[in-house]
Amino acid sequence: xxxxxxxxxxxxxxxxxxxxxxxxxxxxxxxxxxxxxxxxxxxxxxxxxxxxxxxxxxxxxxxxxxxxxxxxxxxxxxxxxxxxxxxxxxxxxxxxxxxxxxxxxxxxxxxxxxxxxxxxxxxxxxxxxxxxxxxxxxxxxxxxxxxxxxxxxxxxxxxxxxxxxxxxxxxxxxxxxxxxxxxxxxxxxxxxxxxxxxxxxxxxxxxxxxxxxxxxxxxxxxxxxxxxxxxxxxxxxxxxxxxxxxxxxxxxx
Numbered sequence: 247x248x249x250x251x252x253x254x255x256x257x258x259x260x261x262x263x264x265x266x267x268x269x270x271x272x273x274x275x276x277x278x279x280x281x282x283x284x285x286x287x288x289x290x291x292x293x294x295x296x297x298x299x300x301x302x303x304x305x306x307x308x309x310x311x312x313x314x315x316x317x318x319x320x321x322x323x324x325x326x327x328x329x330x331x332x333x334x335x336x337x338x339x340x341x342x343x344x345x346x347x348x349x350x351x352x353x354x355x356x357x358x359x360x361x362x363x364x365x366x367x368x369x370x371x372x373x374x375x376x377x378x379x380x381x382x383x384x385x386x387x388x389x390x391x392x393x394x395x396x397x398x399x400x401x402x403x404x405x406x407x408x409x410x411x412x413x414x415x416x417x418x419x420x421x422x423x424x425x426x427x428x429x430x431x432x433x434x435x436x437x438x439x440x441x442x443x444x445x446x447x448x449x450x451x452x453x454x455x456x457x458x459x460x461x462x463x464x465x466x467x468x469x470x471x472x473x474x475x476x477x478x479x480x481x482x483x484x485x486x487x488x489x490x491x492x493x494x495x496x497x498x499x
Contacts, residue, residue: 255292270303273322287315287334291322291346301331306358308376311336321346321364328352335359338377351388369406381416383438385431399485401438403431413489416481417448426495427456444478451482456496462486 255274260266264282272278273292280298284290288303296302303318305311316335323346326332330350335341336358345364350356354368357376362368366380369388378392381400386392392410399416409423417435419428430448440448451473455465466483473479486493 261298267303279328285334288318288320290320291324293323294320295325297326297328297330297352299329300326302326303334304331306333306336306376308336308358310338311358314340316358317341318344320344321348323347324350326350327354327370330354330356332356333358333376336376345382357394363400383434385434395491397485397489399481401431401434403434412492412494413485415485415493417478418452420494424495427452444476447473447476448478448482451479455482455486462493 253271255272255276257275258272259277261278261280261282263280264278266284267286269286270284271289273290273294275292276290276294276296278296282296282298283301285303314337317340318332318334319341321344324344327350329352332344333342339359342356342359343361345362347364348362348366348368350368351370353371356362356374359377360374362380363382363384365383367385369386369390371389372386372392374392375394377395379397381398381402383401384398386404387406389406390404390408390410396410397413399414401417402414403419404410404414405421408421408425410425412425414420417430419431420426421428430445430452432445435445451469454460454469466486469479470483
């Protein structure tokens with residue numbers, strides 16, 4: 247097996263008492279704080295900030311792991327705060343992937359084979375089990391626990407202290423226990439440039455899905471028949487139809 251040696255970009259800042267193993271790549275202008283541990287198989291992009299006591303590329307906390315060669319890939323412009331731990335992949339997907347321009351707050355844990363998109367916020371002390379998928383522009387608030395294999399759609403907001411055991415469709419806010427739909431993520435969507443017409447379309451789609459208490463299969467067919475085809479409509483339909491574990495609940499009685 248071919249193992250890369252340590253490859254450095256330019257203008258890298260390295261703190262005191264930091265350990266970096268072989269087979270690590272670090273991009274330009276990345277700043278690494280004190281007492282950081284970066285283990286073999288880790289790839290870090292450019293312009294990242296890795297704060298003190300972070301551990302990257304740790305061995306997966308999965309009993310199926312058999313020391314196979316896997317990776318942790320971290321994109322550009324990420325900020326990873328104190329005491330974050332991110333494990334590398336297993337034979338399942340061979341790598342854990344963190345996209346670009348994410349903020350991962352202190353004490354968060356991201357397990358093996360997870361995929362985090364771009365422009366996400368992972369709140370403090372979020373615990374994310376293995377093989378979770380998180381879409382772009384998602385915001386997972388502090389002290390949330392995310393069950394393995396969960397899928398979180400893009401532009402979502404998950405309130406703090408939540409327990410995610412079902413898939414979360416795109417564009418919405420969810421909260422409570424059990425987790426339930428509370429409405430559109432209006433603040434986030436407006437910040438991303440969604441206009442009033444698009445917001446009304448999404449409100450109407452989710453009203454049929456969650457508020458009118460229809461069978462999910464029938465609701466999806468109704469949405470497909472009654473709404474003009476758009477990127478957003480199709481993302482909602484595709485997400486729910488491909489969910490293997492089911493989606494969050496609608497409004498509580």
